[in-house]
Amino acid sequence: MSLLKEALQRLFRKPVTLKYPFEKRPVPEGFRGRPVWDMRKCIGCGLCSNVCPSGAIEMVGKGLQSEIKHYVDRCMFCSQCVESCPRNAIKMTQEYELAGFDRSKMLYEYKREI
Amino acid sequence: MTTETFLIILQILVFPGAFFLFALAFLYEWVDRKVLARIQSRYGPLYTGPSGILQPLADFLKLLSKEDIVPMAADKILFTLAPVFYAVLPLTSLFIVPVASQKSLVMFEGDLIFVMFTSALMILTVFIAGYSSTSRFSLIGGVRAALQMIGFEIPISLAMIGPAIAAGSLSISNIVQWQQTSLQWTVWLQPIGFAVFVVCSLAEMEFVPFDIPEAETEIVAGWRTEFSGRKLALLRLGRDLELVLASALLTSLYLAGPQQVWLIPPVVTFMIKTAFVVLMFSLLRAIFARFRIDQMVSGMWKYLVPLAILQVILIQLGIGR
Amino acid sequence: MRKVRYGSIIKVPFGPQHPALKEPENFMFEIDGDIVVGVHPRIGYNHRGIEKAFERRTYLQNIYLAERICGICSDAHTTCYTQAIENLLGVEAPPRARYIRVIIAELERIHSHGLWVGIAAHEIGFDTLFMYVWRDREVVMDLFETLSGNRVHYAMNTIGGVRRDIPADTVPKIKHGMDFLEKRLKYYLNVVQNEQTILKRTSGVGILKPKDAVELCAVGPTLRASGVKNDVRVDDPYAAYDEIPFNVVTHDGCDVLSRIIVRCEEMLESINIIRYALDHMPEGMIRVRVPMAVPPGETVSRVEAPRGELIHYAKSNGTTKPERYKVRSPTLGNIPALCKMLMGAHIADIPIVLAGIDPCFACMDRMTFIDDKTNKKWVWTMQQLRRKTRK
Structure with missing residues (x-):
C-alpha cells in the first residue's frame, strides 16, 4: 500500500505522456540528426565516405567534380563524418523523422553547382 | 403479441437487459483503463470517440473481424463453447441483479445462491478453456484459476451471505429493498464483509494482485493464450461483464443498489455507485505486485476466511444487522 | 532439493518468444508440479557475428x-x-x-x-x-x-x-x-x-x-x-x-x-x-x-x-x-549462476529470477560454432559451457 498516496496524487494530475505525432518535444542543441553537406565547402577528399562505419556515404567522381550520395537508411547518426571532415562541410541537422516505406526515397544526393 | 410480452422482451434485450449491459461493460472497461492510465501518468485510450470512450467497442469489433484460429490439438467443441459460456454466464447473473429499479428483471427467493453458482461455473469455464486448448501455458493458467477459486470461493460466499442474514432473505432484490427501507447501507454495518468481498472480487476478475491465471510475464496469457479472433472478443466481453457484475453485486449487497434520490432515477444512482466501485478496483489493481499462487491461496485461507467467518459470527451476535 | 514429487515432469519453454524475455533466448524448464527441477538454456538466438x-x-x-x-x-x-x-x-x-x-x-x-x-x-x-x-x-x-x-x-x-x-x-x-x-x-x-x-x-x-x-x-x-x-x-x-x-x-x-x-x-x-x-x-x-x-x-x-x-x-x-x-x-558470466538460482524455484518466480541478473542477450550472444568442413553449426549447451568456465 506504500504507493497509494502517489497513485492518488497522480490520478488528478496531467499525464506526462507526450502525444507524439501531434506535439513534438524540441530537440536540444547539438542533437545528431540527418547530416547535410555543404557542397560549396566540400573539396571531395572522400574522408567522410572512408570513415563511415555503416557505408552510408558514397562518393561519385573525384575531387572537385565529385558528388555525394547519402543513404539515410544506412546512416546511424554517429557524426564521425562531421568530425573527420577537414573543411567543416558537413553539419548534423535537427531532423529526425526519417522513417519510411521506400528505401529509394531515403537517398539524399548532393551535387555541385557549376 | 400483447404489449406486456413486448415490453418484457424489450426489457430483456434493450433496457435494462442485454444491450444496456453490453454498453455498460464497454463503458466500465474504458473507465478502468482510463483510471489505471491516469494513475500511471499515462493518457489511456484517447482517439476513438471523445477521450477514447469508444476504444473498448472498437477493440471488440476489431477482434471480431480477425482470423479465428483453433489449435490442431485442441478439443474443438470445448474450445469453441468455453468463450460463449464465459460471456453468457455473467450476463445471466446480471439479469438477477437489480439495475434500473429495486427489482431485478428476474427475481426469485434464493437467486443469491444462483449468482454464487454461476460465479463458480465461470471459473470452471476458465479451467475448461485452459484444458481444452492443450497448450502448456493455457494448462498452467487453467489449473491456477481453479486453484485460485479454492482460495476465494469460500470467503466470497460468506461475504455474500452476510447481507442476506441481515436482510433475512436470499434474494438480491429483497436485500436491496431491505437496505432502502431500513435506511442503512450494509457497508456501514458490515465493513469486514465489504473488504473481504472487494478482495475476492479482485481475485474473481483476475486483477492484480490476483492476475495469477493470466500472469503475462510468467505464462504468456495464461488460460487465454490460444484464443484469437471472435473467441478472444467474447472472452474480453465476458471479462468486462464480469467487472460490471462484480461492481453491481457490491453495489446491491453493500451499497443499497439502485436508489431513487429526489428526481434522479435509480439507474443513475446505480451507475454512480458502480462507477465508484470500478474506480476503487482500478486503484487497488494499480498499487500491488502480483502474488504467487501458493501465497494467494494460503493468504486467503489464513486471513480472509477467518475474517469472513468472524463477520458472520458478529452478525449472528446482533452486530451489523 | 525437495522430496515430494508429482510424478510427471513437464517441459515448459521460455522463449525464444516470451513476454518475460525482452530478447530472443530459449530456456527449457523441467517442471515438477510447480517447481523447477531442470534448466536448459540455449543461447545463440541473437548472434549477429x-x-x-x-x-x-x-x-x-x-x-x-x-x-x-x-x-x-x-x-x-x-x-x-x-x-x-x-x-x-x-x-x-x-x-x-x-x-x-x-x-x-x-x-x-x-x-x-x-x-x-x-x-x-x-x-x-x-x-x-x-x-x-x-x-x-x-x-x-x-x-x-x-x-x-x-x-x-x-x-x-x-x-x-x-x-x-x-x-x-x-x-x-x-x-x-x-x-x-x-x-x-x-x-x-x-x-x-x-x-x-x-x-x-x-x-x-x-x-x-x-x-x-x-x-x-x-x-x-x-x-x-x-x-x-x-x-x-x-x-x-x-x-x-x-x-x-x-x-x-x-x-x-x-x-x-x-x-x-x-x-x-x-x-x-x-x-x-x-x-x-x-x-x-x-x-x-x-x-x-x-x-x-x-x-x-x-x-x-x-x-x-x-x-x-x-x-x-x-x-x-x-x-x-x-x-x-x-x-x-x-550476462554470459551470470548464466551459470542463473541456472543455480532457478533450480527449485516456482514457475511464477522464473521471470523475476531470470530478470534478476539483468540479462542482456544482445550483449551475450556471440557464441556459435561452425565446423567449416561439414558446415555444421551448433551452440554450446550449458554443461559444455560450465566445463569450459571451470577450466
Whole structure:
C-alpha cells in the first residue's frame, strides 16, 4: 500500500505522456540528426565516405567534380563524418523523422553547382 | 403479441437487459483503463470517440473481424463453447441483479445462491478453456484459476451471505429493498464483509494482485493464450461483464443498489455507485505486485476466511444487522 | 532439493518468444508440479557475428560497432573498446576526458539500473511502479540527449579521449537532474523495502549463496547482492575512478530483493560520483590525436558495466584493422549462476529470477560454432559451457 498516496496524487494530475505525432518535444542543441553537406565547402577528399562505419556515404567522381550520395537508411547518426571532415562541410541537422516505406526515397544526393 | 410480452422482451434485450449491459461493460472497461492510465501518468485510450470512450467497442469489433484460429490439438467443441459460456454466464447473473429499479428483471427467493453458482461455473469455464486448448501455458493458467477459486470461493460466499442474514432473505432484490427501507447501507454495518468481498472480487476478475491465471510475464496469457479472433472478443466481453457484475453485486449487497434520490432515477444512482466501485478496483489493481499462487491461496485461507467467518459470527451476535 | 514429487515432469519453454524475455533466448524448464527441477538454456538466438565484423572495419569505425553490441550499456562497451586500443597504442586519454568518461558511465549506470528496476517491477506484475520508474528515468535520457546528441547511442568515447566536452552551462542542469533523481530513488527504495506484495515476491527468491556466486563466476550486482565485494572500478581502476571516492554497495540477502536494493543504492552512489566528478573535473583538452594503424600486440581491457564485469580482448597486427576481437559480456558470466538460482524455484518466480541478473542477450550472444568442413553449426549447451568456465 506504500504507493497509494502517489497513485492518488497522480490520478488528478496531467499525464506526462507526450502525444507524439501531434506535439513534438524540441530537440536540444547539438542533437545528431540527418547530416547535410555543404557542397560549396566540400573539396571531395572522400574522408567522410572512408570513415563511415555503416557505408552510408558514397562518393561519385573525384575531387572537385565529385558528388555525394547519402543513404539515410544506412546512416546511424554517429557524426564521425562531421568530425573527420577537414573543411567543416558537413553539419548534423535537427531532423529526425526519417522513417519510411521506400528505401529509394531515403537517398539524399548532393551535387555541385557549376 | 400483447404489449406486456413486448415490453418484457424489450426489457430483456434493450433496457435494462442485454444491450444496456453490453454498453455498460464497454463503458466500465474504458473507465478502468482510463483510471489505471491516469494513475500511471499515462493518457489511456484517447482517439476513438471523445477521450477514447469508444476504444473498448472498437477493440471488440476489431477482434471480431480477425482470423479465428483453433489449435490442431485442441478439443474443438470445448474450445469453441468455453468463450460463449464465459460471456453468457455473467450476463445471466446480471439479469438477477437489480439495475434500473429495486427489482431485478428476474427475481426469485434464493437467486443469491444462483449468482454464487454461476460465479463458480465461470471459473470452471476458465479451467475448461485452459484444458481444452492443450497448450502448456493455457494448462498452467487453467489449473491456477481453479486453484485460485479454492482460495476465494469460500470467503466470497460468506461475504455474500452476510447481507442476506441481515436482510433475512436470499434474494438480491429483497436485500436491496431491505437496505432502502431500513435506511442503512450494509457497508456501514458490515465493513469486514465489504473488504473481504472487494478482495475476492479482485481475485474473481483476475486483477492484480490476483492476475495469477493470466500472469503475462510468467505464462504468456495464461488460460487465454490460444484464443484469437471472435473467441478472444467474447472472452474480453465476458471479462468486462464480469467487472460490471462484480461492481453491481457490491453495489446491491453493500451499497443499497439502485436508489431513487429526489428526481434522479435509480439507474443513475446505480451507475454512480458502480462507477465508484470500478474506480476503487482500478486503484487497488494499480498499487500491488502480483502474488504467487501458493501465497494467494494460503493468504486467503489464513486471513480472509477467518475474517469472513468472524463477520458472520458478529452478525449472528446482533452486530451489523 | 525437495522430496515430494508429482510424478510427471513437464517441459515448459521460455522463449525464444516470451513476454518475460525482452530478447530472443530459449530456456527449457523441467517442471515438477510447480517447481523447477531442470534448466536448459540455449543461447545463440541473437548472434549477429559482431566479432567477425570487428575484423572487417577500421579501429575508428569499430567504436561505433562496439557501441552497438548492446543498446543499454553502449557506453561501457565503447569505454572498454577504446581502452583496449589505447593500451595497444600506448596513449592515455587526457584527465578531463577520463572524468567525462566517468560521468557518462555513471549516468549510464543510473539509466540501466533504472530500466532494470522497472522491468523487475513489471515481471512481478507491478506495472505502476514500472511506469513511475521509467518516467523518472527520462531525466537521464534527456541529459544524455543534451550532452551527447542522442538518447541511447551516446558515441562519446573515441580512441584517445572523448568527442564532446561537457560545457560549463550544462553542469547545473546535470546537478539539478541528479537532485531530482536522488529524491525519487530514495522514495522507490522505500517503496521496495516496505511494499508487502513486493517483499512477498522477492525476498527469499532466487537464492545465490556467496560461495556459489564465486564458484559460478557471477559478476556485477548479482555478485554484490550475494555479499561479495567485487567491483572493477575499485579492483582495477580505469578512467578516473582511482581519484574519486565511492563505496561499493553490497547486500547479504542473496535473493532478488537484495539485488533490487543493491541496484537502487548503486544508483544513489552513482549520483554522488557524478556530483564529485563534476566538481573536480580538471580543465584541459579532451582528446589526443592517434594514428590510424595500431602496432602489433594483444591486450585485455576490463570495465564495470552496469551489469557487471565486461572484458574486451583485442589482437592487432600492425594494420588499421584488428586481427581478432573478443567480447565477454557480463550476462554470459551470470548464466551459470542463473541456472543455480532457478533450480527449485516456482514457475511464477522464473521471470523475476531470470530478470534478476539483468540479462542482456544482445550483449551475450556471440557464441556459435561452425565446423567449416561439414558446415555444421551448433551452440554450446550449458554443461559444455560450465566445463569450459571451470577450466
